[in-house]
Amino acid sequence: MTNKIKLFFILAILGLALGKAIYAQGVTLSQEISEIICSIEEPCSEGLECISFPEIGLRCAEPNACSYYECPENTQCLVAESYPLQVICSPLVVTEEPEDTETVEQAINLDEDVQPADLEVYPPTILPDSPFYFLKNLGRGIRTFFTFNPLAKTELREKFANEKLMELKRMVEMNKSANAIRSAAQNYQEEVETVKKFAERIRTTAQENEQVETFLDKYIQQQALHNRVLRKLADQVPAEVLEKIQATRELHLEKFSEVMQKLEDKDKIAERLEKNLDLVKGSDFKNFINIGIVEALKEKLPEDIRVKIEEKQEEMLGKLHEKLETLPSEKMESFTPYIKQISGDKMKYLDIIETLEGKKLSDKLRSVIEDARNELETNQ
Secondary structure, three states: OOHHHHHHHHHHHHHHHHHHHHHHOOOOOOOOEOOOOOOOOOOOOOOOEEEEEOOOEEEEEOOOHHHOOOOOOOEEEEEEOOOOEEEEEEEOOOOOOOOOOOOHHHHHHHHHOOOHHHHOOOOOOOOOOOOOHHHHHHHHHHHHHOOOOHHHHHHHHHHHHHHHHHHHHHHHHOOOOHHHHHHHHHHHHHHHHHHHHHHOOOOOOOOOOHHHHHHHHHHHHHHHHHHHHHHHHHHHOOHHHHHHHHHHHHHHHHHHHHHHHHHOOOOOHHHHHHHHHHHOOOOOOHHHHHHHHHHHHHOOOOHHHHHHHHHHHHHHHHHHHHHHHHOOHHHHHOHHHHHHHOOOOHHHHHHHHHHHHOOOOOHHHHHHHHHHHHHHHHOO
C-alpha cells in the first residue's frame, strides 16, 4: 500500500471516528444530511456526496452543502478543497456599502477584482508548485470518481475550474516564476476542457430541465468573472508569460461558447447570456465591460447565433447610454479615467466608444465620450 493511500485511510478513519462520536451525542440533522456515515472505503450512493460538517462529522449528504447548512451568525459557509469535502464556517467580512459617489478606483475594483468567495470557493492554500499539490488533485479525482450524475459531475468540475483559476491568480500575485505561472495556466486550461467534456454528457437542455437551467445561469455568471480575471492577468504577467495567458483566455471563450451551445437552445443563448451578465456584480460602468465580453465571445459562435448576439449587444449599448446619461456630472466625467485604467483590449474598447458616439447623446455626455476616445487613441 502506497503512502498516499495510507494517508487517506488514516484521514478517513479519523473523520469516521469523529462523526460517530458526534452522532452519539444526538445532533439533529437537516433533511439534506443523511444519517449514513461515509468514508473513502464506504462512499455515498449516487446523488449524494461525502461531506464533513461542523459538529456533525462525515455524512452522506446532498450536493451544494452551503445551500442548506446554516453556519452561526456572523460567519459564512465555505467548502474546503479536500476529500471528503469539509464545510467551514468562516468569519464574515463586513464591508460598507459603497457611497453613491463611487470613485474611479472603486469602480475598477468592482469590475475586475474577483475574489474566491465570488466564485464560491475557498482561498487557495496549496498551490500547483507545492510538493503536496498532488494530494489536492488526488482528492479531486476521488470526488469525481464517486460523483455519478452527469450534471453533478459537471458542476463539480466547474468548481475545480474556479479553484484552479484562483490558484493561477494567486501565483501571479505572488510573483512566481514564469514556468510556475505557465504550469498553473495549463492546469486551468485542462480543467476548462474537462468541464466541456462532462457537459457533453448532459442529455437535457435548460429549456427541458430546471436543474440544468440553474447550472447554466450560474455557469454563465462565473464565466463572466473568469473573463475578468484573465483579462486582468494579461496586464499583470511578465512578457514571457503573456502569450500563455492570452491562449488561456481564448480557450476559455471557446469552451464557454461550446457549453452554452450544448445546454441551451441556440435561439435562447443571446437572451440568457445578456440576462446573466446583467446579474454579475459591477460598477455603474459594468455594461461597458459586458459588451466587451460579448464581443469577444461572439467570435466563437456560429453565424446564426451571432446575429442574435449582435441584437443583444445593441440593447446593452442602449443600457450603457441610458446609465451614463443619468449619472451626476462628476460621476459621468470619471468614465474617461475609468476607460484609461481598466484592464483589457483598448482597441476593442475604442470600437465600443465609437459605436456609442453614433447614439443621440447629450452635449455633456458627448464631451465625455470624446475625451474617452481621445484617451484611448493617445495610448495606442
